[in-house]
Amino acid sequence: MxxxxxxxxxxxxxxxxxxxxxxxxxxxxxxxxxxxxxxxxxxxxxxxxxxxxxxxxxxxxxxxxxxxxxxxxxxxxxxxxxxxxxxxxxxxxxxxxxxxxxxxxxxxxxxxxxxxxxxxxxxxxxxxxxxxxxxxxxxxxxxxxxxxxxxxxxxxxxxxxxxxxxxxxxxxxxxxxxxxxxxxxxxxxxxxxxxxxxxxxxxxxxxxxxxxxxxxxxxxxxNANLQLSVGVSLTSGSISGYNDIVSETANTPAVAEAQKRVTPPAVAATTITEKKDKPAKPAVVPKQIPMLVSLKSAIFQFEPIVNFLSDVYLSYIQWSVFTSLTPTLFYFSVWELGLAGSELSLLSTLSPIVLNISPVVIDLMCSRVGRTVLYGLTGIGLAAYALPTPLQRLLAVAFANMACCIGFAVDWSGPVKSVGYQATLVGLGLFLTSLSKHANHSVNPVWPIVHEGSGGYNKTGIILTFLAIYNYYHRCQSSLSTPSIVVPESARKETKNEDTEPIAVRTSWIADSLALGSLIFSLHSLLGDSSTLITWTWTGYPIKGPVPHLHGSLTHIAQIIGLLLPLIFSNSQTTSSFLSHPLWFAYGCASAYVVGIYSDWIGYIGGLNLSVFLMSIIPLVLLRSATSSGNVGKLYSLAMLVVALFDVASVFTAAYAFVPGGEIFRERINWVLAVQMVFIGLAFNWPRISSNAPTLTLPPVVKTYTKNALAIFSVLSLLVTMYRWPTKIPQPYRPGPRILRAGIWTVHFGIDNEGRDSQRRMRDLIRDMELDVVGLLETDLHRVVFGNRDLTRVMVDDLGFYVDIGPGPNKHTWGAVLLSKFPIINSTHHLLPSPDGELAPAIHAVLDVFGTPVNVIVAHNGQEETPLDRELQSTELARIMSEVYPQPLIFLGYVVTKPHAARPAPYDIMVTDGRVHDIDKDDFDRWCQYIFYRGLYRTSYVRVSRSTITDTELQIGEFALPKHGSNVVDDSEEARYRRAWKEELPDDHWFPMEYYPQNGGVRGHEYHVFNTPLYYKLPEGVNL
Known part of the structure; x- marks a missing residue:
């Protein structure tokens, strides 16, 4: 018993x-x-x-x-x-x-x-x-x-x-x-x-x-009456556990069987139950807890989400290929310093004209197979990175753009209800390109101008593209984004959509083309990178506005707000009327005016509002084109022609010196912006001129997915900013002996001789040379032709620098950048006199160098073809340097003169009037880059070959700073030119041995001209 x-x-x-x-x-x-x-x-x-x-x-x-x-x-x-x-x-x-x-x-x-x-x-x-x-x-x-x-x-x-x-x-x-x-x-x-x-x-x-x-x-x-029950049995002084399942089905055979099972002694069993205060129900078989879901069921459950994500990614790829064309072709224009013929590749974007050939072509392009083929051909633009020469990559990217632009026309000209979805994808795809650049040092990771060694994730992008295309081709017909059907011109009459709502047909297809082309260019040029609008308003130190590499997430948030405006209130005629009302257009114009006229936070706030405006009208403009009376081929080819003309006009505002008739566009970027807004205004409901815009219609599931995607993208943008946030204060390489190394480098717009982004290669040489101060020229890349990039990102993140990016793209220069390991006390941006040629930028900064204010000037003078410009610019730079005499000063610039050239050549003007010393008067093998100084002890001068990074070498001067509060003890020429072997100076002054030619150099760089750094003895009685 x-x-x-x-x-x-x-x-x-x-x-x-x-x-x-x-x-x-x-x-x-x-x-x-x-x-x-x-x-x-x-x-x-x-x-x-x-x-x-x-x-x-x-x-x-x-x-x-x-x-x-x-x-x-x-x-x-x-x-x-x-x-x-x-x-x-x-x-x-x-x-x-x-x-x-x-x-x-x-x-x-x-x-x-x-x-x-x-x-x-x-x-x-x-x-x-x-x-x-x-x-x-x-x-x-x-x-x-x-x-x-x-x-x-x-x-x-x-x-x-x-x-x-x-x-x-x-x-x-x-x-x-x-x-x-x-x-x-x-x-x-x-x-x-x-x-x-x-x-x-x-x-x-x-x-x-x-x-x-x-x-x-x-x-x-x-609310679920959920309980945890622990049952124990006490037998002969020992404790043994049992399963006591209390639920609405407590009398079922399964439960009875469970009650018979006894766990090992001294172990209590816990079960999850529901309270018994619910009404009794007939005994039923208890619901089994599914631990595994079949693969087929999982795929079915996630199919709409996967389809949506695939469509967003394909839109991202289209935008990536479309925006990669101009930086790929401008490589040739930069080397030619004029029209090189590569600009004709812009005409590849006029490919929608083929839709005019016959209705058979339209049917073919709009079929599932045809659209899949177009996606595949667009993907050729991603694979172009593997081609060895810039010309081959340009041809591949141009061909991919032909397919891409036809795809734009096919998708955006479908039925009104499908166009609403396509407009959402356009905004999400554009946002994703900007976000990917924000996370990848301002370079799109799938562009053909990058590869694994320069920040590219090309193979990953290609694999994901293949999977997205595969998903598109095999998805169910009822799923998201089935192939669009282009509405023939004959069908664009007073018809009704599925909700029996009249579609007002536009009578002026030209106006629709102008508005569409201008919107595409505006999105590309202003929102292609999250920091572009910041560079428009940057004025230097002390910082009075947003910082380009840190505040880009604010631009992203503004873009998200703009996308949400038509999304939240879609299917509402009232909201549709508001976003197409002239008052909304006036808001956009006011925002453009503020960003074009004002600087710092005020100007950037205008830019944020402009971002909201541009993103909010994407559905309006696309719906206008979808209900236009014009033939699809004509409408979209004209729109792409408008984009190409804006591309050319925007770069001509700074490149006027190199093209015939460029003076017409000289320094008129605000005019270009004004024309953009005028063309966009053609899409709005003007009394007695325009018909009412159709209502944006979106299925609830699309709205839900889009809102969730925007929420995730916004958080990712903020996390990227936090991840990239500098955690350490920049420190000079040699704080003990008070040594400063400064370099000047003209970096050819961040494109190396192979047509690749050169940020990381530049970083490596600057790191090896241990430069504390760097002047970079030809750096204003926030234009469509340069890909809206920022050359300072990698160096700031990886090496730790304070950065002044100099005059922005609305100042019509080719750009100048100052990188400093020392705090920048203040900086002033100058536009040097340029009556005959291109505008020349200059940065005059005061650095806190070991407690002593040191002036640093980074400047880019005009070309040999404009002697008057160079004379006036040199005179102005000499005036700036002379005004701060006798304070310590370092000049790092592109001057274009022979050493010791008499006036009106720049050399004598700058050295004599500026009251500075040449870093080495005996170096006669110079033409464009010069380093001048005063108030410091120059201890070394070195010239490092460029490898294939650019067309200009890196020049470096090393200086020792007098003890705080004291001046240079002997500034005579004899004292300054007491040359030395490196062994006569402490090790802190030595440059890396690996770069000597006899040691083979590093990555194609070596000391050249002298084949060694030049070293100089410190004067007697020096006080450091």
Whole structure:
């Protein structure tokens, strides 16, 4: 006879686990805050910029990771809280699981990764391993995107309180990231005392919102009557466990069988049950928990999402190929310094004219097979990177653009309802190109001008393109973006769409073409890179506006707002009328005026509003062209001709000196912008002139996908900014002996002799030469012909420099950049006198060099063909240098003169009137680049061959700074030209030995002309 036994059951509401998690989480963080404030207040509020009282509230990281005992108490409580946290993840999966959806399973995996990454950055502090800590923290933030939005999606509609709270906490969470980043910029870049305190407020708010979001699970569990039951049996003094399943089907055979199973002794069994306060129901077979979903079911579930993502990616590829044409062809124009014939490749964009040949061609292009072929031919533009010569790549890219532009015409001229979807893809694809450049140092990773060694991810792009095309060809007919059918001209009459809404046919197809072409160019030229509008308003130091490599995410947010305006209110005639109303056009014109006239933050705010305007009217302009009375071939070929003419006109505003008739466009970029806006205005509803614009129609699923995509893209943009954020203050290479190395380099618009982006090759040489100050010329690349790039990105990120990008694209120069390891106290941008030729830029900056103000001038004079310009420009530069005499000064410039040339040649004007010394008067083998100086000891001068990076060498001068408060003790020519062997100087003055010709050089670079650096002895009695 068995021993008597007693059964005990412990039942716990699942909602109480959520409450326990919330209390433990808050206790962990706030106990650390309270204890830290009591024991180490001034230590945890202090940072690299300031301490108490300027900084008076601690950051999360300083509170939880720096000091004993608060750090240890926090970690113990977080460890205790890991159990409830994992339980919340698993219970939410149990509650929302469904055989019809794999989303709960995905969220479960995301939740586990999110929890593990949280534990990772909590226990691996930044002082332990900064990189691992940051990677885990970024992983956690990225996981919050699907976790929060997926959680909202899984919350039952009837659970209104939980849905409302989740939406509120998630929205405030992601919105709070924006001001947090702003104050981080103020702290890290501008070093504003007190900014980190404001940053800390938002950092703590993210913690609180994150915990509150997870706490909402309590409502889910309570509404579902979810319980955890633990059953134990006591037999003869021992404890053995059993499964006690309490549910609405407690009397089923399956449950009875489960009750017979007994676990090994001393082990209690836990089950998830529902409360028995529900009405009794007939016994049914218990629902099985699906652990695995069949592949076919998963594919079916995700097919619409995959189709949407494929369409977005194909739009990104189209924009990438389209925007790669001009930088690929302009390689030849730069080498020719004039029209080279390669400009004719712009005519490849007129390919929609083939749609005029016959209706058979239209039917072929619009079929699924034809559209697939066009996508494949467009992909040739990606594969062009593998071709060995610039000419071969240009031909391949031009051919790909022919297919790309036909594809634009086919997609955008379909039925009105499909055009709404296509307009959404246009905006998303454009945004994705800008985002990819933002993440890849301002270079599109699938452009043919890059490869693996220069920042390209070409193979990855090609593989994804193949998969997207495969998806397009094999998707179901009812799926998103089935092949568009071009509406024949004969059908563009007073017809009705599927909602019986009249479609007003436009009578002037030319006006529609002008508006469409101008919009395409405006999007390309102004929004092709997130920092282009910033460079339009940049004025130098002290910084009074946005920083190009840090504030690009603001442009992205403005673009997202612009895309959301027609999206949120689609299917609404009222909103459609508003976005096509002349008042909205006036808003766009006012924004363009502000960005064209004003500088710094005011000008950039105008640029942000212009971004909103341009993105918001994409559906309007495309719908106008879709309902135009014109033939598709004529309309789109004229539109692309308008784009090509704008491309030429925009570059002629700066390149007027090299083309016949260029004076017409000289320095008139604002005129080009004005014409852009006038042409765009033709798409609006002008009284008695234009018909009403058709209403944008979008299926609810498309609106949902697009909103989610924009939310994810915006967070990714902010995360990229945070990842690229400089974490270390730039430091000179030799702070001890007070040595400064300065170089001048004309970098040929960042395109090397093979037609590739040269940023990384430039970085490598500047790093090896250990330059503290660098002047770069021919650097204004924020134009369509240069790809809207920024040559400073790689060097700023990888080497750590303060950067002044000089006059922007609206100042009509070829650009000048100053990179400095020393803080830039202030800088002034100059446009040098240029009555006969191109405008010449100059930057005059004052650097804080070891506590001593040192003037640095970076300048680009005119060409040999314009002697008057060079004389006037040299005179102006001499005046600037003379005005700051006797302060220390370094001139780094492109002068175009022979050494010691008499007036009116620039050399004598600048050296004599500017009161400076030539770095080496005996170097007669110079023509364009020069280094002048005064108030410093020149200790070395070196010329490094260019390899195949550009057409100009890198010249470097090394200087020793007199002791702070003292001057050069002997400035005579005899003292300055006491030459030395390198062994006569300390090792700090030596240049790398690997670059000597006899050692083979490095990457094609070597010391040339002298085949060695020239060294100079320091004067007697020098005081360093």
């Amino acid at each position: 068995s021993a008597p036994s007693r059964r005990l059951r412990f039942t716990l509401d699942a909602s109480s686990l959520a409450v326990l998690y919330t209390y433990l989480a808050f206790s962990a963080f706030f106990s650390a805050l309270i204890i830290g404030s009591v024991l180490h207040y001034k230590k945890i509020v202090k940072n690299g910029v300031a301490g108490y009282p300027q900084e008076w509230f601690p950051s999360v990281s300083a509170t939880i990771g720096d000091w004993y005992p608060e750090r240890n108490i926090f970690q113990i409580l977080i460890a205790v809280n890991s159990g409830p946290r994992f339980a919340l993840v698993l219970l939410q999966y149990y509650l929302h699981r469904s055989s019809a959806s794999v989303l709960p399973g995905i969220l479960c995996c995301v939740g586990i990764i999110r929890t593990l990454s949280c534990g990772g950055f909590v226990y691996i502090t930044s002082s332990d391993d900064h990189d691992v800590h940051d990677v885990l923290m970024i992983t956690y933030i990225v996981c919050n995107i699907p976790w929060m939005f997926g959680g909202i999606k899984c919350t039952p509609v009837q659970n209104t309180v939980a849905r409302r709270r989740r939406k509120l906490y998630a929205s405030v969470f992601f919105i709070s990231i924006i001001p947090m980043i702003y104050f981080f910029i103020q702290h890290k870049v501008h070093r504003v005392p007190g900014a980190y305190t404001h940053y800390s407020f938002f950092e703590w708010s993210l913690i609180i919102l994150d915990i509150l979001y997870d706490s909402v699970a309590k409502l889910d569990f309570a």
